[in-house]
Amino acid sequence: MLKECGIKPSKHRIAIFEYLFNHRVHPTVDIIFKDLFFDIPTLSKTTVYNTLKLFSEHGIIKILNIDENNLRYDADISEHAHFKCDKCKRLIDIPMKNRKFEGLETCGLIISEYQIYCKGICNECQNSNIQ
Amino acid sequence: MLKECGIKPSKHRIAIFEYLFNHRVHPTVDIIFKDLFFDIPTLSKTTVYNTLKLFSEHGIIKILNIDENNLRYDADISEHAHFKCDKCKRLIDIPMKNRKFEGLETCGLIISEYQIYCKGICNECQNSNIQ
DNA sequence: TTACATATTTGTAATTATTACAAAATAACA
DNA sequence: TGTTATTTTGTAATAATTACAAATATGTAA
Secondary structure, rough: OOOOOOOOOOHHHHHHHHHHHHHOOEEEEEOOOOOHHOOOOOHHHHHHHHHHHHHHOOOOHHHHHHOOOOOOOOOOOOEEEEEEEEOOOOEEEEEEEEEEEOOOOOOOOEEEEEEEEEEEEEEHHHHHOOO | HHHHHHHHOOOOHHHHHHHHHHHHHHEEEEHHHHHHHHHHHOOHHHHHHHHHHHHHHHHEEEEEEEOOOEEEEOOOOOEEEEEEEEOOOEEEEEEEEEEEEEOOOOOOEEEEEEEEEEEEHHHHHOOOOOO
16 A cells, blocks of 8 residues: 555554554554554654655545644545544544535635544533533 | 623733734734734733633634644634635635535534635635746 | 722743654665 | 665754743722
């Protein structure tokens, strides 16, 4: 997959991409780094930053800016929206079919990418009565 | 307007809200602070941060997270999307009518707010041939 | 007006995510 | 093996935002 996007597949790059591909919770750099560091003790956080930026420049992942504090990363580049629960803080994918924005398509802008970010309360937190 | 939202209108609060209301370019804290500081030399940047956070908590403004580096603020709380030009970096409002997300409304999540962020090339930058 | 309580603002310091960059390590290849 | 290019590392720099205590301003009752 990396090769197809014109990225030379080094050990670390493969590890980072695999991690993101297998962990669909949109992790932060910190989470990715800490988890991988367990297996690859020579890994540097800068490498994680560099590699993820490289990936996103080649369009193989997407950077999510939904969280105020830090960036999050998503290996699923198919069309879907993102939801952040105000209670449990989890990020959840929302599938989207037949989306339609009147106005957005017809304003003369060339739109190369877009993101839809939602906030509210997720299913689990609605059902649990713990405040 | 501030009173209606349950915010005590102090001098600075009025100044900050007026500024945002009259400058619809979604300025950063830094821009707001520097412009207002010219007239109010006693103003502190922390006050700008505090005040804007207060405003957004009371729903009288919206915080935009479209820019990677810093937050931006919008006194227009009506439904519209935002576009950032990759060339000139400007933020542009996109009006939206009859938007429809199939899937988004029917997934059981309670969505209290959402944002649509687009990126690409704006009209002006398409027409100017300067790279 | 004065005294007091409350709310607001200030300014500095701390926190934290991200980037810059040069050195070190690794890989590619003749 | 020797040389070059690429990747990775680790530290330092940058910069946005927040924490917090002190200072200031405001409102109110006596």
